[in-house]
Amino acid sequence: MLKEQFGIDFKKTELLDEAFTHASYVNEHPKENLKYYERIEFLGDAVMQLCVSEYLFIRFPNLPEGKLSRLRAAMVCEDSFSKFAVECSFDKYIRLGKGEEKAKARQRPSLLCDIFESFIGALYLDQGKTVVDQFIRQVVFPKIDLGWFDHLLDHKTELQEYLQRNGDVNIEYQELADFGPENDKSYQMTVSADGKTLGVGTGHSKKAAEQAAAKQALQTLLAAKRAD
């Protein structure tokens, strides 16, 4: 699965075994001299902290430290990690004791979060930081563009800081259209810089439509920059 979906081929598969083994399984198999995931998870947690911090630091060059910290906290947390674990089908591979299985630990967010971190720890030990960066570039960072953390991001400010990093630029938002009935109206706004249209966005208020336009503009600009 890892090989097909992510192109990852573990050299030391015993690290993967350790990453997916819960203490309850080890206790039920005392003769097999197994290791459970907690030590590798300890390492994986720190790997995620650094990879996410580094990405945010580079991606948002003008975001102050307080906002970077809030964004990191929203990304590096049980809620996010447990969703990533399920998305990667890691829940299917956990080796659990019978009691924990019965207690539905396999669906427990705290366990899924642990397993995501322990997988990252194993990947780091086996393949190094560059491969971890590639993996989370596929699994974690697209969620920023999908809007998971939009409540923490102000796209209009971000766009302004991006465009004005080398000097003054004239940014304008203009209404393109409104549609829908009076009690459920939607707006479409464009954003332009020095007269050039960069993005269009729709929302139930002009403000929301402006945020959506700024977000689209940023995505286009960053994609063009990456393609350079």
Place this chain on the structure above:
Amino acid sequence: MLKEQFGIDFKKTELLDEAFTHASYVNEHPKENLKYYERIEFLGDAVMQLCVSEYLFIRFPNLPEGKLSRLRAAMVCEDSFSKFAVECSFDKYIRLGKGEEKAKARQRPSLLCDIFESFIGALYLDQGKTVVDQFIRQVVFPKIDLGWFDHLLDHKTELQEYLQRNGDVNIEYQELADFGPENDKSYQMTVSADGKTLGVGTGHSKKAAEQAAAKQALQTLLAAKRAD
């Protein structure tokens, strides 16, 4: 100083400037378009977490996660980092505003801790993780052997786990001597594995002397392993 003491030669010296500049200095020099250290410190904090976690994970292969976490928390904290900052003379290089200087911020542990982290962030951005690892191998990790974190380490258990990692070994502690007056006695104990003496330690109780002997044995064994 960095060059002489640690062999570090920054390529982008503006990163070092940023790492050592406090917000109060930026506020007093509004025309110079300066950056203060907080964003770099955000990154440096995560770099330290990973470097320390990785070192502990490898150095203590048998320590359970709970003890690793307590050890990391004792190393990655204001108290430790502020001491490292002074040891590296970083306090001399901080650019502070006049008000903060008057308020003796230069000696404030929280600021010194921040500066140590921001330096690490700058070093990571400029030279990469390997150079950071080399730097903290000189500045941070020797403190483990100097006993800064001994209250969190049980050297006897650590030695036992190290020696018995590949099978059973007979470990014995024996009293070599006691000395001093009855109300202030000291003990000297040796530790041996399968009859071979590995370390000697002194303490005000037999238990303390055993811990000291185990610690010496571990240092000798690990130094020999590193020299291999």
